Amino acid sequence: EPEVTQTPSHQVTQMGQEVILRCVPISNHLYFYWYRQILGQKVEFLVSFYNNEISEKSEIFDDQFSVERPDGSNFTLKIRSTKLEDSAMYFCASSVGDRGRGLNSPLHFGNGTRLTVT
């Protein structure tokens, strides 16, 4: 069964540094997402991406965050200047997206990148 893959599985960085989290969505999917989950808390939506542009974003997704699909397979999340509170699991997801905003298409999640900011 095709799956979403994320790299690295764990990233440690110092406060103020830039990090890039990488994802390879399922190949025939059209909608791409980033979520995060702070330890012990709920899964929080960051951003959705469709047709090479952001379709929706949450309040968490401020100017420090950006997403890119640099080629036909990768989908990246960049945090320009990390803060301690950015420490979390970051999940990439993709969906076929054939129903409206893509919400009604099941999301397929990767196993996440654990980001630790020190």
Next chain:
Amino acid sequence: LAKTTQPISMDSYEGQEVNITCSHNNIATNDYITWYQQFPSQGPRFIIQGYKTKVTNEVASLFIPADRKSSTLSLPRVSLSDTAVYYCLVGDKRYSGGGADGLTFGKGTHLIIQP
């Protein structure tokens, strides 16, 4: 503001049927109800999706009443490996034209299965 309401936790025993109910009063007319399962340190995993009445697949059933303001995930004959957090995810009619809130998970239900 949460768009769904679920019990925070539930306990059951191996071999039992478990039913988890989710309330979603503001579900949009065209939105489906989707349930996910999450194990520690893993991404959520799609379980089942439905629009109305009943849907069944190899792992679960989903019961949705006519008003669609709630849904019940039914797990038959649970095992220890079903211990996980279960989320229901629906749209919100206040954001029928778009909006990030419709893509937000609630707190989920932590299901604990005991021997």
